[in-house]
Amino acid sequence: MVNVSKGVLVKCDPAMKQFLIFLDEKEELGKRFIIQDIDDEHLFISKDVQEMLKERLDSLMDKISISAGIKEGER
Amino acid sequence: MTMVASDGYQSIDHKNLYSYLTTLPSSMLENLYKHPNPCLCMAIFRDLVPMAQKFVLRQLFIDQVLPKSALLAWITPDGRKDHDDAVRLLIELRIWSEAPSSAGLMGWKLNEHFRKGIQAVVVGGGPSWGGDVTPTAEETTPVDVAFLEKYARDQWEHVLHYLAGLKTRQTASHVVDVLATAGLVRGGNERDGGITQNGFRFLLMDTPSQVWRFVLSYLQTTQKWNMDLIECISFIFQLSFSQTGKHYSSSGFSDNQMKMLQHFRDYGLVYMRSGKRPSSRFYPTNLVMNLSGGASSTNASFxxxxxxxxxxxxxxxxxxxxxxxxxxxxxxxxxxxxxxxxxxxxxxxxxxxxxxxxxxxxxxxxxxxxxxxxxxxxxxxxxxxxxxxxxxxxxxERARFEFTDGVLYNQINSVKDYELLRNYANDLGVNVLSNNDKRLLVVTTEGHVPVRAFWKRQKKE
Structure with missing residues (x-):
């Protein structure tokens, strides 16, 4: 028996992988999307969430970074 | 990092002349070599890799098929890769075609029209490349190079102005058409579609690359205007062999060539005196000089x-x-x-x-x-x-995920089956990732079809 599924292979660091697992378990994107947990740095996911993930990552990075106060007047 | 973001951009993103020419149908290339003006053949020849130039020159006056074995005798073992590249290029450009030699061996035949064109370049003859250059009485006040440079810069900036959404002057509709063909602005019915992703990137490029991409998509657009592509390409080559600061006559130009001249004037590629009666003289500017060299001929001082x-x-x-x-x-x-x-x-x-x-x-x-x-x-x-x-x-920080499209094979029952599949995928070079412990395998999308076929064959046995 062999199971075949189409999708996208994601390579990321272990921290990001945990973020993806979190999104998957909480169904934050509306559904489960992880097809196979491969190893610490690889996941196999369904293709349709790829764009949504990019946006999620962008907003996550936005939340966890603070702007360096180099603007005039803020120094 | 991929350079290609959308299909519209990809089609014009040719680094140099021949990567564009190879996309043309072979009959079109044949007609291009047939063109009476040998400057076309020269422009192509000039841009060939040195090895390919050598092959063509050696064969130029030998009126027979060059056997493949003879060709291999010319090169040292180290030069094998260069040889392969040169041969591939010459075939892609339809300069060479495969033919049996008189002794019955397979060899390479030089395109007859291309041969004639290069011969005319080497030994002279044929029509003048850039047209008539003798000054006439009306040219009492010559146009100097500094003025032409400024003119070219102003006109080109005007094109960019439109792209950047700064509407300072009225922009000609053909400029908009070309920009839309290039996928730099959103074309279609709504004219003020605005700049696209590629448009932003276009604005950050250096001027020669911009002009090169623009002219390529101009060529694509001419087909929409029902202009003859061969005529347009040959005209651009002719221009690229002219000299800035000199003036050339447009008398004897066809309607299409006159139309292109008017367009190019708007882009700042040529300058024409505006007066009461239209002048028959035009001055190529520095923008047009490097065109046949493609985007690679970047002039940093520009x-x-x-x-x-x-x-x-x-x-x-x-x-x-x-x-x-x-x-x-x-x-x-x-x-x-x-x-x-x-x-x-x-x-x-x-x-x-x-x-x-x-x-x-x-x-x-x-x-x-x-x-x-x-x-x-x-x-x-x-x-x-x-x-x-x-x-x-x-x-x-925006690219912490790396996505690769692929097909996952998992739940493989036996180690033997797994190794069979994995080795087959490795042999094809389509194995993206395999995990021995979990017995799973990710192959590329293209690799899926042969791997699946292989698996079906295996199951029957």
């Missing part, structure tokens, strides 16, 4: 330096041009405007906005380096490395 960036992320643009300020503000936050300079700051936010528009960090850095103020150029590296590193870091 870019004017006006940008100073400091280690505290301040960016100072010594310019009063609204276009330049608009381009700089794509990736920086403008703080102050003075009559002769604008001051902005590069922030994480501003770079992120640019990245979201599809501009890459490398493109921003290249732009800054290209337009660095002469004073900045004296230091090494030209740009402060804290700045370039930070821009790259800001880009990298």
């Amino acid at each position: 870019a004017e330096g006006y940008i100073v960036v400091e280690t505290n992320y301040r960016i100072i643009a010594y310019t009063d041009s609204p276009l330049k300020i608009a381009v700089v503000s794509y990736f920086s936050e403008m703080l102050y405007r003075f009559p002769n300079l604008a001051i902005g700051i590069l922030t994480r936010e501003s770079i992120r906005n640019a990245l979201a528009k599809g501009i890459t960090a490398d493109e921003i850095i290249r732009f800054l380096r290209m337009h660095a103020h002469p004073q900045m150029r004296e230091s090494s590296p030209i740009l402060p490395s804290t700045l370039t590193d930070q821009i790259k870091l800001w880009e990298m």
Whole structure:
């Protein structure tokens, strides 16, 4: 028996992988999307969430970074 | 980092002349070589790799098929790769075709029309390349090169102005058509569709690359206007062999060529005196010179330096041009405007906005380096490395996932089956990732079809 599924292979660091697992378990994107947990740095996911993930990552990075106060007047 | 973002861009993103020519149907290339003006063949010949040039020259006056074995005797074992590349190129350009030689061996045959064209270049003959260059009585006041450069810059900036959404003057509809074909503005029914992702990146390129891409998509657009592509290409080649500062006669030009001349005048590729009666003389500008060389023939001195960036992320643009300020503000936050300079700051936010528009960090850095103020150029590296590193870091934090389309094979029952599949995928070079412990395998999308077929065959046995 062999199971075949189409999708996208994601390579990321272990921290990001945990973020993806979190999104998957909480169904934050509306559904489960992880097809196979491969190893610490690889996941196999369904293709349709790829764009949504990019946006999620962008907003996550936005939340966890603070702007360096180099603007005039803020120094 | 991929250079191609959408299909519209991909089609015109040819680095050089022959990568564009090879996309043309073979009958079209044949007609191109047949063209009475040998400058076409010369332009192509000039851009061939040295090895290919040598092959063509050696064969030029031998009126027979060159056996493949004879060709291999010319090269040393080290030159094998160059040989293969040259042969592939010549075949792609339809300069060579396979034919049996008189002794019955397979060999290479030089395209007859191409041979005649190059022969005419070598031994002379054929019509004049650039048309009539003798000055006539009406040219009492010659146009100097400095004026032409300024004219070219102004006209080209006007094209960019439209792209950047700065509507200073009326833009000719053919300019809009070409920009839309190139996928730089959203074309179609709504004319003011605005700039696309590729448009932003286009604005950050150096001028020769911009002109090259623009002219390529001009060629595509001419087909929409029902103009003869061969005529258009040959006209552009003819122009690229002319000299700036000299003037050429347009008498005897066909309607299409006159039309192109008028268009090119709007882009700043040629200058024509405007007067009461239209002049039959035109002056090619420096923009048209490097066209046949493609985007690779970048003239670095062309870019004017006006940008100073400091280690505290301040960016100072010594310019009063609204276009330049608009381009700089794509990736920086403008703080102050003075009559002769604008001051902005590069922030994480501003770079992120640019990245979201599809501009890459490398493109921003290249732009800054290209337009660095002469004073900045004296230091090494030209740009402060804290700045370039930070821009790259800001880009990298957006790219913490790496996506690869593929097909997953899992739940493989036996180790034997798994190894069979994995080895087959390895042999094809389609194995993206395999995990021995979990017995799973990811192959590329293209690799899926042969691997599946292989698996079905295996199951039967």
